[in-house]
Amino acid sequence: MASTRKRVRRAFQRFSAWLPGPLVRVIRDSPLGRILPRTEPVLSVVVPVYNVEDYLGECLDSVLAQTLQRMQIILVDDGSTDGSAAIMAEYAARDRRIVIVRQANAGLGAARNAGITAARAPYLTFLDADDTVPPDAYQQMVRTLSRTGSDFAIGAVRRMRHGHRSVPSWTKNVHQVERLRVTIDQFPDAMQDVIACNRMFRTEFWRTKIGPFEEGTAYEDHVPMVTAYLRAHAFDVLTTFTYNWRIRENATSIGQQKHLASNLEDRLRVKQQALDVVMREASSEVRAAWLGRVADTDLPVFIPYALAADDDYRAVLQRAAAAFLAHFDDAALRHARPSRKISVALVAAGRWDEVDRLLEFTRLNSMQAASTVVGGRIFADLDFGRDLALRPEMYEYSDHQSAYQAVVRGIHWQADRSLQIDGWAFIGGVDLTELKPDLRFVLRRLDGSGELELTHRRRETPAATAWANQPNHRYDQGGFVLTVPVSRIVTAGPSRWQLRVRIEADGVVREGPVLQLVRTGIGDRMPSSPTISPLDDTRVVPLLDSSDGFVLTVQHGPIRANRLEVTQTGELVGSLSVLQPLPSPPTRAVLLEKENRSVCVTTPLQRDAAGQYGFRLTPPAGKGSWELRVVTESGEQHRVMWPVEAVTGRTVADRRGRLLWQRTPRGLVQAARPGRSVQATAVHLDADRLSLEVQTAGLNAAALRQAELRGDAATVRAGTVEPLGPQRWRLTFPTRIHYWNAAEPRPLVSGVYGIAIPGRRAAQSALPTVTFGEPQHDEVDDSENPDARPGRSGALITENPGADEAVIDDELHGDAREVGDRLGPGHEIWVRAGDDLLLDLPDDQLTSSHHLTVARRTRSTRLVLTVRPPLAVEERGRVSQRRLGQWYRQTTFEPADQVLFQCYRGEFATDSQLAIHQELWRRETPLELVWGVSDYSVELPAGARPVIIGSRAWYEAIGRSRYLCNNIDFDRFFDRRDYQRFLQTFHGYPFKSMGISFWRTKDFTEQLIEFECRRRNEAWTSIVVPADFCEEIYRREYRYAGEVLVTGYPRDDALVAPAAGTRERVLQRLAVPADKTVLLYAPTWRESDATGAWAARLFDELDLDRLSAALGDDYVVLLRGHNYNLRDSSPQSRHSARIIDVTRYPEINDLTIAADAAILDYSSLRFDWLITDKPMLFFVPDLEDYLASRTALFDFAPTAPGPMLQTTDEVIAAVRELEAVSAEFAEARRDCNTRFNSLNDGRATARVVDAFFDQGGRR
Structure with missing residues (x-):
C-alpha cells in the first residue's frame, strides 16, 4: 500500500x-x-492581525491568489477584539497553508517576532493585514533571489486610497531601474525605501544578521531595514510592484497618528537608533543618503502636525531638527529637496510662522519650485530663511530633482534600414523656454568594446513639458529625432548596444542611459528591423531593458521562413530556409503555446531539391496564438524569422481573418486564431465626427454597426460603417450629441473613451447612449429586449451582465463562430490599436470643439481616446496655466461691459448664475453674458457666449468683465480690479461648517486662516444669502465686511412658481412615462470618500437595486450624485430599468420639479426641496459619523422634516407609505419653510439684479 x-x-x-x-x-x-x-513551503508570509476585519479578507485573498503556491501563511492574532479572529479561522479552514498564532495584544513588532519564530521556509516576508500583494509578487522575488543569491529583494510600492493608486516619490527614485546583486555602497539611495513589506529576505540572513523587531514602539521596521542594507552582501532592487499599501480611509493605522506626541517620539527614537547603526557601520556616502532621507522625509512629515499642535509637541520636534541639522553636511543636503531642508532649518530656529508660509507656498507651487542656475548648480527661487545665513546647499535642488530625464517616444524603421528614434531629454529644474540644450547621443556596446556617436536634429516637443507635468518649467526644446545607422552596429555575433545621452543646459551637465519609454504608444511592441533579403540572418531588436534602459540587440537566427500560407481548409503551410550551419539537421516544425511554451502541434519537415523545408500544420481549435519553431534531430529548438516584409507583409491570413500567420514585434513567426477582433489602423477627428479605419476578424458590417464609443461621461453609437476592402472598414461616430434628448446637439463631453462592439445586450453603464442624427425616442428597436431602459440622454441603453468583467479582464471575448453571428449576452470586443497605428501614438488632434489624444492602455493595446476641451498647446498643462495666471495678474485690461458667469468647475450652467442670466436676458440687458465652461458640451441659456476655462480667453474675460458672478471662488491667481464687482452666490444653503470653523477642523494655523479670509474679502464685493440670520454666519466665518444681499436665492425662484409643463418636459427628456412615481435620491459627498481635489466616490450605502426591485415597475429612481462625483474615475453607480443616473443632468431644479418625493441626507438640497412641500425621506446611516467629521452650523434634526432612516429596508417601507409619511411631516415642512425660506417668494432674482448691477443691468 x-x-x-x-x-x-x-x-x-x-x-x-x-x-x-x-x-x-x-x-x-x-x-x-x-x-x-x-x-x-518556499516562503513564510508573516501577517500580524489586530482589529482589521474591514480589510483582512481582501488581504488574504491577495495572498491566496499568488502564483507562488508553496507558502506558509502565518497569521498572528495580536489580541483582536473585532471579527478578525473569525475571518482568520474561516480562511484557515479553507487552506491548509494558513497557520494561526495567537497572543495577547503586544503590538506590531511583537506580532512580527512571533511570526518569525514560527517561520520554517527558506524565504521570509511580511504583510500588513490591511494591505494587499500583486498576484506575481512573491513568485517574482523568489525567482530573483534564487537566480542572484542575494540576501533580500525589494520591489516597488503603490499606495491605495479609495480604490485609487499612486506611487510615492521615493519609490520612483529607488525603483526606476532594476539593480541585481547590488550593495548599499553601490546604491546608497536605496535607503529611501525602508518599509518592511515590499521585500523578501532569506530567513537565515534575517535570523543571523538582523534579529527581532523592537517591541512596544511605532516605526519598528526602520532600524531592521537599515541594518539589512548595511549587512547584506548583496540585495536586489526590482522595478515591478510587489506591494499595495493602503492608506486607511478611517485614519486608524499607526502611520496616520502623527498628530500624537507619542508617535513623534517613537519616530525620533528609532531615527536615533538608526543613526547610531549608520554612524557605526556605514560609509560616508551611505550616511549622506540616510541623513538626506531624514531631512527630506522623516522630519518634514511631522511639521504640518506641529503647526497645529501645542508647544510641547513643537519643542520636541524643534530639538530633534536642531540635533539632526548638525549632522547634515553638503553631501547629505544633496539628497533633500529645498523646501524640505529649509523647513527643517526653520523648525530648528523656532520660526513657526515662516514654516507655515513655506508649507503653504509649497502646496501651491509644488516641490519643483522655480529655479535659477548659478555656476552649473540649480537653486530654488525661495525667499524663506534668508536671514538665517543658511548654506547655499539648503536652496540647491536635490540630486533627484535635478536628474536628467531621457525618454523614447517612438521609433520608425527607414527604407535604408536605418532606425529613427524620437523623444526628449532635459535636466530637471533647468527651464528651456528660452534655452536650447546641447544634446549628444551615443550607442555604447555593453561589453565595452565599441561606441557609435549618433546624429540628431532638434524638434520642439510640447509633449516633453506635458510628460514632466511641472508648474514652473518648460521642456519643449528638449525634443529630438536621432538616426541610427544600423549597419554600423551589426556584428558577427550577438551584441547589445545601450543608447546614452549627454545633456548640457546653462552650464549644467548630466549624462547616462536613456531609461524611459512612452508606454501609451508603441511601448513594448517596438518592431525589430525589417528583412530586406531572404538570406539575411540578422535581426536588430529595440527594447527597454529593466536594468540597461533603451538597448538595441543584434541577434542572428539560423532559420528564416521564405513562404507562409493559410489554406481555406484551415491549414498553416510554409517553407523554411536554413541560413547557418546547424549541429544536426532540422526534422520537425512545431507550434508552441505562447503561455506555457508547451508543444501542442508537430509535423515533419519535407526537404525539397532546392534545400528548402516545407511543412503543413493544423493548429488547435479555438482562440489562441502559437510560436513556430523548428526542432533538429538532436532535439534543439530554433525560432523562425519572418520572411521579407516587402513581399509577404506582416500578416498572412485566410479570407475571413480567422486564422493567420503574424510577424511578432521581434521579427519572429507566430500563428494565431484571434477570435473576433477589431484593430484600429487609423483614427481621425474632425468638427462633427470621429472616424476609425479598422481591420477585423470574425465580424461583419451588422456587428460593427453595434459599435459604441464608450466613456466615463457618454456612450455614442456608431453612425456609419463603410467597407474599405477584405475585413477592412471605416466606422464613424458623431461628436455632436443630443444630450438628454435636447433639441440642439452639443459637442461630445470631455472624458476617456474606448470603442466596443457589444453583444445583443449593450454594456451596463451609467452613461448616456446617443445615436446619430435627431433626438431619438422610437427609432431604437428594443422589441426583443425587455430590459431596455431610458438612459441619461433619453436614448435606450440595455444591460450586459458581463460588461464589467470584460473591462476588468481586458480580454477579447468571443469564439470563431460564423462571421456576422450576433455576439451573445456578456460578450463584447474592445477595439485595439494595430501595430501600424501604435507607431504614431500617442497622437494629438485639435478641432474647434475638441482636443483628442489617441493612445493605448499601458498594459494592453486597447485603444484609449481622451477627449479634452480645445485648448491650444500653449494653454495646456500646469506650467502653461501658471504662466497664464501670471500674465493675467501682470496685464492691464480694458474693462468690458460684460458679466462672466461660472458654476463650480464649469460643468454646468445652473444655480443662481442661471437665474441671474435669464433675468438679465429678459430685461434685454446691453451687457454681454459670458460663461466659463469646462468644455463646449455644457448646455447654455439663450444669449450666452462660452469661454473655455483655462484658455487665454477665459483669463482675459476674468480680467475685463465689469461683473463677475460665481458660486465658488476663483483660484489663487485671481486679482479683482478696481472697476470690477464680484457677486458670490455660494452653491448651497449654509449648514455645514465653512470658513473659519471648517478650516480649524483641518488644523489651519491662525496665520493661514487670516490669509484665506483676507483673500475672500479682497475678491467679493457682494454676497447673496437666503435669510436674515445667514448674514451673521458669513460675516463670522469669513470675517466678511462687504455688502450682503439678503434676498433669498435666485435659483429657488423656479421652484416657487414652476413654468407650466415643466414636469412633463423633464420626464420626456429622461424618457420616463408621466404616470410613474419618481423618487429623487441625492446623497452628498463624504470627506472619507474624497479621491482628490474636487472629486469623491459616490456614497453607495443605499441599495438601489433592492429598492427598485421592491418598489416595482410603478417607480423610477433618479440618482443625483454630488458635483464631486463627476470628477471621480471609479464607477459611479449601477442601473436597472427603473434607475437613471442624472448626476450629469444640467439642471437640478428640473429634477426637483419632476420628482414626487426625495431621499436626501445632509445636502443643502433639502432647503430647496422644502419649497415644493413634497415629501422627503432622510437616509442617514452615518449621521453621527458625518456630523462628527463635518460639523454643522446649527442642529440637523430641525432642518430635516422627514423620517430618519438607517437601512434600505426602512427606506422601502417609508416609500410604500409615502402619503402617510407626507401627512405626518406636513407641519414640520411648513415650519422649516417659514424659518429658512421666508424670502423665497419668486422675486429673489429680481432683487439681486436690481441691487448688484448698475441700473438693474439695463445699461
Whole structure:
C-alpha cells in the first residue's frame, strides 16, 4: 500500500506541474490529498492581525491568489477584539497553508517576532493585514533571489486610497531601474525605501544578521531595514510592484497618528537608533543618503502636525531638527529637496510662522519650485530663511530633482534600414523656454568594446513639458529625432548596444542611459528591423531593458521562413530556409503555446531539391496564438524569422481573418486564431465626427454597426460603417450629441473613451447612449429586449451582465463562430490599436470643439481616446496655466461691459448664475453674458457666449468683465480690479461648517486662516444669502465686511412658481412615462470618500437595486450624485430599468420639479426641496459619523422634516407609505419653510439684479 501511495504521489507531482494552481489546491484539500506529496513551503508570509476585519479578507485573498503556491501563511492574532479572529479561522479552514498564532495584544513588532519564530521556509516576508500583494509578487522575488543569491529583494510600492493608486516619490527614485546583486555602497539611495513589506529576505540572513523587531514602539521596521542594507552582501532592487499599501480611509493605522506626541517620539527614537547603526557601520556616502532621507522625509512629515499642535509637541520636534541639522553636511543636503531642508532649518530656529508660509507656498507651487542656475548648480527661487545665513546647499535642488530625464517616444524603421528614434531629454529644474540644450547621443556596446556617436536634429516637443507635468518649467526644446545607422552596429555575433545621452543646459551637465519609454504608444511592441533579403540572418531588436534602459540587440537566427500560407481548409503551410550551419539537421516544425511554451502541434519537415523545408500544420481549435519553431534531430529548438516584409507583409491570413500567420514585434513567426477582433489602423477627428479605419476578424458590417464609443461621461453609437476592402472598414461616430434628448446637439463631453462592439445586450453603464442624427425616442428597436431602459440622454441603453468583467479582464471575448453571428449576452470586443497605428501614438488632434489624444492602455493595446476641451498647446498643462495666471495678474485690461458667469468647475450652467442670466436676458440687458465652461458640451441659456476655462480667453474675460458672478471662488491667481464687482452666490444653503470653523477642523494655523479670509474679502464685493440670520454666519466665518444681499436665492425662484409643463418636459427628456412615481435620491459627498481635489466616490450605502426591485415597475429612481462625483474615475453607480443616473443632468431644479418625493441626507438640497412641500425621506446611516467629521452650523434634526432612516429596508417601507409619511411631516415642512425660506417668494432674482448691477443691468 505504501509503495502504491508513493507511486501515486510521484505521478501527481509530475502531472500537477501542468495543472493550474487553484485546481491543485482543490485536489490537495480533497480526500485524495492525504496520499499526495507534501511539498515544503518556499516562503513564510508573516501577517500580524489586530482589529482589521474591514480589510483582512481582501488581504488574504491577495495572498491566496499568488502564483507562488508553496507558502506558509502565518497569521498572528495580536489580541483582536473585532471579527478578525473569525475571518482568520474561516480562511484557515479553507487552506491548509494558513497557520494561526495567537497572543495577547503586544503590538506590531511583537506580532512580527512571533511570526518569525514560527517561520520554517527558506524565504521570509511580511504583510500588513490591511494591505494587499500583486498576484506575481512573491513568485517574482523568489525567482530573483534564487537566480542572484542575494540576501533580500525589494520591489516597488503603490499606495491605495479609495480604490485609487499612486506611487510615492521615493519609490520612483529607488525603483526606476532594476539593480541585481547590488550593495548599499553601490546604491546608497536605496535607503529611501525602508518599509518592511515590499521585500523578501532569506530567513537565515534575517535570523543571523538582523534579529527581532523592537517591541512596544511605532516605526519598528526602520532600524531592521537599515541594518539589512548595511549587512547584506548583496540585495536586489526590482522595478515591478510587489506591494499595495493602503492608506486607511478611517485614519486608524499607526502611520496616520502623527498628530500624537507619542508617535513623534517613537519616530525620533528609532531615527536615533538608526543613526547610531549608520554612524557605526556605514560609509560616508551611505550616511549622506540616510541623513538626506531624514531631512527630506522623516522630519518634514511631522511639521504640518506641529503647526497645529501645542508647544510641547513643537519643542520636541524643534530639538530633534536642531540635533539632526548638525549632522547634515553638503553631501547629505544633496539628497533633500529645498523646501524640505529649509523647513527643517526653520523648525530648528523656532520660526513657526515662516514654516507655515513655506508649507503653504509649497502646496501651491509644488516641490519643483522655480529655479535659477548659478555656476552649473540649480537653486530654488525661495525667499524663506534668508536671514538665517543658511548654506547655499539648503536652496540647491536635490540630486533627484535635478536628474536628467531621457525618454523614447517612438521609433520608425527607414527604407535604408536605418532606425529613427524620437523623444526628449532635459535636466530637471533647468527651464528651456528660452534655452536650447546641447544634446549628444551615443550607442555604447555593453561589453565595452565599441561606441557609435549618433546624429540628431532638434524638434520642439510640447509633449516633453506635458510628460514632466511641472508648474514652473518648460521642456519643449528638449525634443529630438536621432538616426541610427544600423549597419554600423551589426556584428558577427550577438551584441547589445545601450543608447546614452549627454545633456548640457546653462552650464549644467548630466549624462547616462536613456531609461524611459512612452508606454501609451508603441511601448513594448517596438518592431525589430525589417528583412530586406531572404538570406539575411540578422535581426536588430529595440527594447527597454529593466536594468540597461533603451538597448538595441543584434541577434542572428539560423532559420528564416521564405513562404507562409493559410489554406481555406484551415491549414498553416510554409517553407523554411536554413541560413547557418546547424549541429544536426532540422526534422520537425512545431507550434508552441505562447503561455506555457508547451508543444501542442508537430509535423515533419519535407526537404525539397532546392534545400528548402516545407511543412503543413493544423493548429488547435479555438482562440489562441502559437510560436513556430523548428526542432533538429538532436532535439534543439530554433525560432523562425519572418520572411521579407516587402513581399509577404506582416500578416498572412485566410479570407475571413480567422486564422493567420503574424510577424511578432521581434521579427519572429507566430500563428494565431484571434477570435473576433477589431484593430484600429487609423483614427481621425474632425468638427462633427470621429472616424476609425479598422481591420477585423470574425465580424461583419451588422456587428460593427453595434459599435459604441464608450466613456466615463457618454456612450455614442456608431453612425456609419463603410467597407474599405477584405475585413477592412471605416466606422464613424458623431461628436455632436443630443444630450438628454435636447433639441440642439452639443459637442461630445470631455472624458476617456474606448470603442466596443457589444453583444445583443449593450454594456451596463451609467452613461448616456446617443445615436446619430435627431433626438431619438422610437427609432431604437428594443422589441426583443425587455430590459431596455431610458438612459441619461433619453436614448435606450440595455444591460450586459458581463460588461464589467470584460473591462476588468481586458480580454477579447468571443469564439470563431460564423462571421456576422450576433455576439451573445456578456460578450463584447474592445477595439485595439494595430501595430501600424501604435507607431504614431500617442497622437494629438485639435478641432474647434475638441482636443483628442489617441493612445493605448499601458498594459494592453486597447485603444484609449481622451477627449479634452480645445485648448491650444500653449494653454495646456500646469506650467502653461501658471504662466497664464501670471500674465493675467501682470496685464492691464480694458474693462468690458460684460458679466462672466461660472458654476463650480464649469460643468454646468445652473444655480443662481442661471437665474441671474435669464433675468438679465429678459430685461434685454446691453451687457454681454459670458460663461466659463469646462468644455463646449455644457448646455447654455439663450444669449450666452462660452469661454473655455483655462484658455487665454477665459483669463482675459476674468480680467475685463465689469461683473463677475460665481458660486465658488476663483483660484489663487485671481486679482479683482478696481472697476470690477464680484457677486458670490455660494452653491448651497449654509449648514455645514465653512470658513473659519471648517478650516480649524483641518488644523489651519491662525496665520493661514487670516490669509484665506483676507483673500475672500479682497475678491467679493457682494454676497447673496437666503435669510436674515445667514448674514451673521458669513460675516463670522469669513470675517466678511462687504455688502450682503439678503434676498433669498435666485435659483429657488423656479421652484416657487414652476413654468407650466415643466414636469412633463423633464420626464420626456429622461424618457420616463408621466404616470410613474419618481423618487429623487441625492446623497452628498463624504470627506472619507474624497479621491482628490474636487472629486469623491459616490456614497453607495443605499441599495438601489433592492429598492427598485421592491418598489416595482410603478417607480423610477433618479440618482443625483454630488458635483464631486463627476470628477471621480471609479464607477459611479449601477442601473436597472427603473434607475437613471442624472448626476450629469444640467439642471437640478428640473429634477426637483419632476420628482414626487426625495431621499436626501445632509445636502443643502433639502432647503430647496422644502419649497415644493413634497415629501422627503432622510437616509442617514452615518449621521453621527458625518456630523462628527463635518460639523454643522446649527442642529440637523430641525432642518430635516422627514423620517430618519438607517437601512434600505426602512427606506422601502417609508416609500410604500409615502402619503402617510407626507401627512405626518406636513407641519414640520411648513415650519422649516417659514424659518429658512421666508424670502423665497419668486422675486429673489429680481432683487439681486436690481441691487448688484448698475441700473438693474439695463445699461
